[in-house]
Amino acid sequence: MEKKLLFSETLKGSGRTYFFDLKEASNGKPFLSIVGSNKNQEGEYERVRLLVFSDDFEKFTEVLNKAVTHQANASEAA
Numbered sequence: 019m020e021k022k023l024l025f026s027e028t029l030k031g032s033g034r035t036y037f038f039d040l041k042e043a044s045n046g047k048p049f050l051s052i053v054g055s056n057k058n059q060e061g062e063y064e065r066v067r068l069l070v071f072s073d074d075f076e077k078f079t080e081v082l083n084k085a086v087t088h089q090a091n092a093s094e095a096a
Contacts, residue, residue, distance in 0.1 A: 047072045
């Protein structure tokens, strides 16, 4: 069964592209699929996928924000 797509956005970074897709699982709950894609030395694309389920959205966001804040503070101190 095809998952229902609720939201999709692509972020082109330096040397890597990220795909953010919010989908609806077969149980009706949303989940976030984050895929990172980059070319390897042979010119082939490598993809890494992370799934975050709705039960963990809040905790995931908190930890992600902590990591970003930590890096921002470390960059300012340097």
